[in-house]
Amino acid sequence: MFLGKISLLNFKNHENLALNFNKKINCIIGNNGVGKTNLLDAIYYLCLTKSYFNQVDQQNILFKKDFFRLEGSFKKQGESFELVYKLPANKRKELIINETPLTKLSDHIGNFPAIIISPDDGQLITGSSEERRRFIDNTISQVNHEYLNQLILYNKVLAQRNAALKRFAETRSVDRVLIESYDQQIINAGIKIYEARKIAIQKLYPAFQSFYRQLSFEREAVGFTYQSQLNETPFDELLKKSFDRDLMLQRTDVGIHKDDIEFFITPALKPQAEDSSSVLKSPLGDLAVGVKLKKFGSQGQQKSFIIAIKFAQYSFIKNPERKPLVLIDDIFDKLDNDRSQKLVELLAGNDFGQVFITDTDDGHIREVLKGEEKLFEVFKV
Numbered sequence: 001m002f003l004g005k006i007s008l009l010n011f012k013n014h015e016n017l018a019l020n021f022n023k024k025i026n027c028i029i030g031n032n033g034v035g036k037t038n039l040l041d042a043i044y045y046l047c048l049t050k051s052y053f054n055q056v057d058q059q060n061i062l063f064k065k066d067f068f069r070l071e072g073s074f075k076k077q078g079e080s081f082e083l084v085y086k087l088p089a090n091k092r093k094e095l096i097i098n099e100t101p102l103t104k105l106s107d108h109i110g111n112f113p114a115i116i117i118s119p120d121d122g123q124l125i126t127g128s129s130e131e132r133r134r135f136i137d138n139t140i141s142q143v144n145h146e147y148l149n150q151l152i153l154y155n156k157v158l159a160q161r162n163a164a165l166k167r168f169a170e171t172r173s174v175d176r177v178l179i180e181s182y183d184q185q186i187i188n189a190g191i192k193i194y195e196a197r198k199i200a201i202q203k204l205y206p207a208f209q210s211f212y213r214q215l216s217f218e219r220e221a222v223g224f225t226y227q228s229q230l231n232e233t234p235f236d237e238l239l240k241k242s243f244d245r246d247l248m249l250q251r252t253d254v255g256i257h258k259d260d261i262e263f264f265i266t267p268a269l270k271p272q273a274e275d276s277s278s279v280l281k282s283p284l285g286d287l288a289v290g291v292k293l294k295k296f297g298s299q300g301q302q303k304s305f306i307i308a309i310k311f312a313q314y315s316f317i318k319n320p321e322r323k324p325l326v327l328i329d330d331i332f333d334k335l336d337n338d339r340s341q342k343l344v345e346l347l348a349g350n351d352f353g354q355v356f357i358t359d360t361d362d363g364h365i366r367e368v369l370k371g372e373e374k375l376f377e378v379f380k381v
């Protein structure tokens with residue numbers, strides 16, 4: 001799968017921009033503020049129906065204009081797909097594929113898969129658990145439509161349950177039948193989400209380890225574990241036990257909306273393979289002895305972690321028919337020369353398909369890709 005052509009009309013700072021892309025590596029070069037990140041974001045938008053950076057759709061319209069329009073020409077297994085997004089000011093966006101409007105945007109998720117790595121992704125490590133749930137949800141949704149449906153349902157019923165808890169507090173009365181019907185739906189959807197997350201995290205783990213080892217030359221080891229209240233206690237029991245507390249708090253305090261993924265690092269490890277792999281090997285067990293990545297990982301180590309986990313996401317989403325697009329904003333951000341070189345080597349290899357990267361200058365990338373000129377093209381924005 002690849003994106004052959006893109007055109008942006010009034011999308012963020014791009015009034016009118018059209019480009020034909022290379023099938024392998026596309027380097028988007030330009031000074032600060034010219035719109036490199038915005039161009040990557042437009043590609044992300046085509047694939048995933050929204051901006052990675054600005055969730056408020058209307059703010060993606062060029063200032064003072066009253067619409068934006070994005071067009072992309074994809075090729076997938078020999079078939080052509082013309083995607084058009086239109087967003088008029090103060091209206092809902094529309095997606096048209098090969099001249100047919102799509103009625104449900106969420107159906108598009110996963111059909112044109114993509115992963116993105118940006119300097120803002122530090123949030124995945126330092127931000128709240130919501131960031132990490134968003135990551136795992138985005139990962140699974142791109143391969144499993146039903147997961148996204150269950151997640152939407154879970155969040156809807158959870159909001160209804162919370163509203164009911166508020167009402168009960170105000171009216172000082174409790175409708176147990178209503179709560180039970182909410183609980184049934186929450187439990188049904190919640191268990192499916194929990195199982196899917198558990199499996200996804202197990203699958204991500206070996207790929208993550210392999211990418212991290214390559215990127216870090218085994219100078220340190222890392223790991224992560226899935227934290228869920230459902231790991232220890234069945235969901236129905238959790239809800240029952242928590243009911244009085246939920247009433248007092250006026251919100252549901254247990255469930256998969258509290259899940260988290262903990263990131264670990266064992267810094268300054270001897271660079272021996274057996275040592276590093278024996279320390280952190282189980283994604284679900286309690287073998288992870290390390291220290292918190294957020295506190296003790298250096299900036300480059302944290303960045304390497306992000307790249308490894310996103311590449312694992314890539315491997316998870318990839319299938320023999322289609323390789324997700326890879327978007328990397330500010331490609332050499334925080335990486336030393338060894339890691340930069342390894343990163344580009346990985347991207348240039350056969351595991352990866354079409355790649356889009358940005359930098360302020362093409363010197364570094366040309367140097368790293370010396371001898372591989374056929375693989376890449378440079379676009380000045």
Ligand SMILES: Nc1ncnc2c1ncn2[C@@H]1O[C@H](COP(=O)(O)OP(=O)(O)OP(=O)(O)O)[C@@H](O)[C@H]1O
Nearest residue numbers: 012013032033034035036037038059060061062063
């Ligand atoms: N809706 C909008 N209308 C007009 N301009 C916008 C809109 N949204 C963002 N911008 C502007 O687009 C400009 C380019 O942003 P972008 O982040 O893409 O630059 P960049 O090339 O990635 O720069 P850097 O090298 O600093 O990362 C910014 O000045 C930003 O304010």
Ligand SMILES: [Mg+2]
Nearest residue numbers: 036037038329
């Ligand atoms: Mg940028």
